[in-house]
Amino acid sequence: MLSLQHSRRDFLRSGIGLAGLTLPTFFKAQAASGLNRTRKAKSCIIIYTWGGMSHYESFDPKPDAPVEVRGEFKPIGTATPGIQFCEHLPLLARHSDKLAIVRSVHHTQGGHQQGMYVTLTGHDPKGGIKAKSRQNWPSLTSMLSRFHNPAIGTPAAIRMPYSMYDNGTQMAGEGAGWLGSNYDPILLRTPSGKAYGGVNRFTDRELNLKLNVQEHRVSNRNSLLEQMDHDLGQRIGSDVAYDQLDHFRRMAADMLIGSPVRDAYDLDKEDPRIREMYGDHMGGQTLLLSRRLVEAGVPVVQALCSASDLAGGGGDNWDTHRGHFPKMKDRLLPVFDRGVSALLTDLEMRGMLEETLVVFLTDFGRTPKINNNGGRDHHPGVYSLALAGGGIRGGQVYGSSDSKGAEPGSYACTPADVHATVYQAMGIDHRTELYDQLDRPFQICDGEPLPLL
Amino acid sequence: MNRLFCSFLILAVFTPGVYAEDSPAVKSIKEIGGVIFPLSNGELEVEFHLRGRDLMTDKGLELLPSLGKVVSLNLRDTRITGAGLVHLKKLNGLRRLHLERTRVDDAGIAHLAGLIRLEYLNLYGTGIGDEGLIHLEALKNLKQIYLWQTKVTDSGAKRLLKALPDLRLSRGVVLAELMATNKAKPKPEPQEVLKWIPAGEAKPPKSRPGSFIYVNFENKRSLAVKLYWVEYGGGLKLYGEIEAGATRRQTTYSDASWLVTDLSDKHLGHFRTGLKEAIAVIP
Incomplete structure (x- = not known):
């Protein structure tokens, strides 16, 4: 949550000196700090299904479409009359009363990098984009963290358990971009659970704080700092290295001194029955960790529910060009269904759901046509996303796709509109202007909020 | 002159209601891990659940009434007990109250009976039982109550719902039952x-x-x-x-x-x- 101090700093940064201040400019400056106290959501968990989750086999089944479109699975009823999910989301179907499903999201980016970039930043990529570039738009995760100022030792944004890669190339769009390295989400590895099959990469070592060091090693708290010094020492000379060194060194030190975040990271402190509820898979344990981190005061958490590298469609990611149906049924949907259902149950019974916005994002949907390899290909033409908690009215569907799930049928909307909705739920004015490192003004979001609150 | 006026204006805006950032009460509250968020209308949200876990005790609760209009109070995981809740009696503007995972008890809940504006009450992970809930029956504005992992029984919950029919009462899942249903049932062999x-x-x-x-x-x-x-x-x-x-x-x-x-x-x-x-x- 934004502190008074923070808004003062913004106030001064906005360049309005005391001498020229009038009441309207003062209030404008207050508004520019982007703070709205009437919001319900205080924290946000972003669940990302990397590779492009099929809308047919999740939130938008098409039982009346021709067999070559509707696929092998049947729809099932949910807790909300009139809303159907794919039959392989039986647990999540019981939580439909908490979910707002958006079935009319679309954009024009057919590649993973581009689709993921527009989904996570709300902006179309311009030209070639590179991971870690400070020219990139900030991800939703880091942008949300910009409006929060948690306690010392608590990162404003964490993402887990891997970065997104496509055939060995790290994707642009997960970082803070022009917001600067202070807002790069900290990458954490989920310490337990059966790993996703496929290729998982941990090369972001300068951001990957390994909190699972032994207690006695924490007492001198050197191991982590040494590890970071070593990693960063090799990068000294690049323009951001010193900046990062300072930021992450401070963060690491703070997190290690008995902070609630460190406690939260220790999954052995969780009730084993709750751990079991989430499932003994990295997907479920990551979501459990998300809840624990939010509980410990981390305002924004991004959980990747997928293997890290798409690796040409191999492994447990959602890029299902081949063998779509068995992979969805056996590998992807069960872990997802159990994990996210447990998360919603858990947040609800602790009384946290109302203050915690849960957002489901993915690159794009999948094609209506099932290809010769029994797969579905990329389809940004229309797909489904979902939101829950944080004041979102559950049990509703916004928009629709056409009868074949190929194009928006009604109330077409974009990833930017979904972002605007998220900002609204979090009490952030989506038209807030922020300044990049060259002091150029940017409005944080181009979309308009969907009426889901 | 202009500058003086503006400084005064800022001071006025930053000190809504009786809340003053440098008052002794505020200072003491910060010392025991309290975080105060003033709302634009002068109301206050006060939290102890992150920084005040080990510092906030019944004695700390004494400080709250002098703060001003507290509408939201989070005491999760702090060291308060039921007896300390007596100090909340004066916080009659309170709409949200987090007492989860504290040592509050049925007797302490009696002190909440007059908080008629209360809309949200979280008591999960406490020793509250059916006796405690009886004290809440007059809280007609109460919309949500969380009672997972308490001693509240079906009949206690039923009684509260009868008094407050619009209440959303959340008792969570019974973990033991959940385990039983999650366990894959062994397939009966064809006989x-x-x-x-x-x-x-x-x-x-x-x-x-x-x-x-x-x-x-x-x-x-x-x-x-x-x-x-x-x-x-x-x-x-x-x-x-x-x-x-x-x-x-x-x-x-x-x-x-x-x-x-x-x-x-x-x-x-x-x-x-x-x-x-x-x-x-x-x-």
């Missing part, structure tokens, strides 16, 4: 059906030692029957009667004979067991 050999066709052979199995007898007759095990030496040992239409799950061994008679010991027929659990239907 063999033992062949019924009527009395006229053959005499039941002697049983021979075998491996342990179950046989599920089903009496489809309209009268009760008697069940005998044919001993290794050929003798008969009565195991019991099976009522008409009833079933009996019987431990036995493979390669055993089971003779079925009517109640006057007239032979009706027999079964010979196989290697696996089986059903034996008495026609």
